[in-house]
Amino acid sequence: MSDRVENVTIVGGGTAGWLTAMIINTFINTFREGPAVKVTLIESPKIPTVGVGEATVAGMPSLMQQLGIDEAELFRRCNASFKVSVRFGDWAVDGRGKPFAFYHPFNFPGTVGGYNPAYHFNRFGPYGGDPSITDNMTANSALIHARKGPRALNGENYEKSIGYAYHLDAGLFGEFMRDVALSRGVQHIRDDVVEVFQDETGAVSGLQLEKGGRHPVEFVVDCTGFKSLIMKEVLKEPFISYGDYLLNDRAIPVQLPHRDPTKIEPCTRSTALGAGWVWRVPLYSRVGTGYVFSSAFRSDDEARDEFFRHLRAVGDLPTGAPDPDVKVIKMRIGRSQRFWVKNCVAIGLSNGFIEPLEATAIYSVEMAARWLVGHFPDKKGSPALANRYNGLMTSLYEEIRDFISTHYHTSNRPDPFWKAARYDCRLSESLQERLELWKARLPEITDTQDQKLFNFWNYLYVLHPKGFFKDRHFPLEGSIRHEHWQAFGRRLEERKAELLRTMPDHYQLLANIRGDEP
Ligand code: FAD
Structure with a gap:
């Protein structure tokens, strides 16, 4: 037995x-x-x-597949849509104090001439038009701008052209x-x-x-x-x-109809406001949105007013429409x-x-x-099982906490909440050490080998747009070659062009997977 x-x-x-x-x-x-x-x-x-x-992360399709879930049924039952990236809007300001947006995609490039192409990007700059690191490394933001889905029409279960997660x-x-x-x-x-x-x-x-x-x-x-x-x-x-690492402890969620249901973005938006940020998750059937904020910097009423002003400014809440009923969730x-x-x-x-x-x-x-x-x-x-389990869960929590801390610690927004999040919040010793290390060289595979979810590319995608590596040059840059970078850029542009030509419109793809098409 x-x-x-x-x-x-x-x-x-x-x-x-x-x-x-x-x-x-x-x-x-x-x-x-x-x-x-x-x-x-x-x-x-x-x-x-x-x-x-x-919103989910890129491992979700594998989990669903391993659980024997038919992907089309998942889309039909959960009004799901695809997510290939997170767009961070207004999380930082440029040299002229103007807020800008950057993407955190689910895809990572391989090596270029045997080296991490972040070194090429840092030394030679963008190989072509778009100056962002994301657009120089992946096809994700090109697909999002064109509102394309990440796989072919009438594709097989879980087939993909680029990595994706779901909104459910x-x-x-x-x-x-x-x-x-x-x-x-x-x-x-x-x-x-x-x-x-x-x-x-x-x-x-x-x-x-x-x-x-x-x-x-x-x-x-x-x-x-x-x-x-x-x-x-x-x-x-x-x-x-x-609470001494991360300030936000409240959320106000709202569900809204789509402005135009045929224009579903295959990405989650996270837009910074005065005392936190707003998520925007576009499902097939509606938009889920909400303000995550700190009760030390906004009362519930102030946060609600600020949130509704934002929703009206971006057009998610039509001007003249009544304020939605909301409840405030307290987050522990x-x-x-x-x-x-x-x-x-x-x-x-x-x-x-x-x-x-x-x-x-x-x-x-x-x-x-x-x-x-x-x-x-x-x-x-047996205590060995519980001890190991507790160790694994603790490190997962610490990994996630440190990655979220990185977002706040490197934001240069001038509002009091953002200054407190940057200067007054605690950083773990291991994150401090890594950030110090990355002043001397770029994040590398060995820095994040023990991490389950966020690897060195995730850190590069978040740190680079904020200017963390600006005007820094690293010894390894002496061994990389411009022609390798240009060849990489040509291949990536070809891949983007092919994806933009062959991938279907996101909304059309969702309707096709669900069987909603006439
Ligand atoms: P709950 O959904 O609260 O379920 C608790 C269950 O316990 C209920 O069924 C309740 O009936 C039952 N229960 C309670 N007491 C008893 C009792 N005495 N007897 C019997 N049953 C009982 N996660 C993501 O991955 N992506 C996101 O984008 C995301 N966004 C979030 C945004 C916000 C603002 C918050 C607060 C959370 C978010 N999460 C997100 C987290 C996600 O919502 C939760 O991890 C997930 O829903 C799991 O919740 P739960 O099942 O633990 O708890």
Whole structure:
């Protein structure tokens, strides 16, 4: 008989709960005779999900493919669209004090003449027209400007011409994952957990359900959102705040109709305002947008007014249209000290949250669930599994925190919030060291080998446009050749021209994948 845990109870039916149920059930049970692990998900019929979280990162298509999800169905069920980049607008000002925009794309170039082409770009400048690093390294921004999709019409499942992620309707994505999970044998209980029982060791032994009586627990996953019902409230695991690294602690989300539904950008926009930034996620069916801000610099009312002024200025809210009804979400920024305590793992907002600037939370749920499968608990409760799991999750949180810090630390906007974010916020020692190093040489593959999500190119894409490397020259630049750079530029321009010629309009592609075309 296996000494592995055989029953997993998940509490919470948001994105974290259903994605975790799908990952455990699919990855452990699919190729066995009969389930090795019985997965039960308990979800409150009264407490709503957080209802946001609609942008993802580039690993999402692989996850969906591994979970056996048909991509066309995902697009239909979740009103999904493609995302090939994030456009950061007004995050910094140029030498004349004028705000500008830059892209953070999902694609990276290879080497040029054996060297990182960022060295060529730094020494020789742009090979052609557009002066941005992104346009000199990838085809992503060219596709976005032309509103093209990242794959061919009538393409195969998950086929792609360039890397992409999805924008997904958060509510519909949860429902879709729920329906697939139930069809694959996950048990579903719609009831409230009103009490948590612990045995003499402090481990969770059972859950009192409001209507359904006592539910026994062998291993439990706390996916109860910011409430963190088991990890925080019962197991009392300390919370490590990241408030001294990152200032934003509030968000005002709004859903709006498209101005012109045929002009869906294949990118997320992040536009800086006076005390934070606004996300704009264009789905097939509507636009999801919201202001992420710091309560130390704006009251809720001030933030709402500033946000609505912005929405009217960019045309997302027509002039004369009434202010939308909104609620303010309080964000608990930081993480649980440990993620796995006794026989409980917390996944999703229940284990912590870092503001959504790079749309990393669903990815963190994915990794938390994947690592749980990889370190699946045994009946003895071996500490080695939990210790390793806690180490992996801690480093993922720190990696994401440091990358988000980099955005703020290198912004030169003059507003009080932005100055505080740049000068008063803490930077981790490892980020300080890296930034110091990158004054002497460019970011290289070896600098980020231990990172799960953000590699040296991600750092280059964010640091370069802000002038971090301006007027700096590096010893390695003596070994690079101009003709290699020009040849690289010619090849990239050919590739862009080919993609622009062959890739379909983004909206048309979405309609085609969904089968909406007449
Ligand atoms: P929730 O959605 O809050 O779900 C909690 C669940 O627990 C609910 O089903 C509730 O009913 C249940 N529950 C609670 N108490 C009980 C109880 N006593 N008994 C039974 N059930 C209970 N992530 C991204 O990846 N990309 C983004 O672009 C992004 N943007 C975001 C923007 C904002 C402003 C915020 C706040 C978050 C964003 N996120 C984003 C994060 C993302 O929304 C979450 O990671 C994701 O939705 C998972 O939430 P959750 O399932 O942990 O919690």
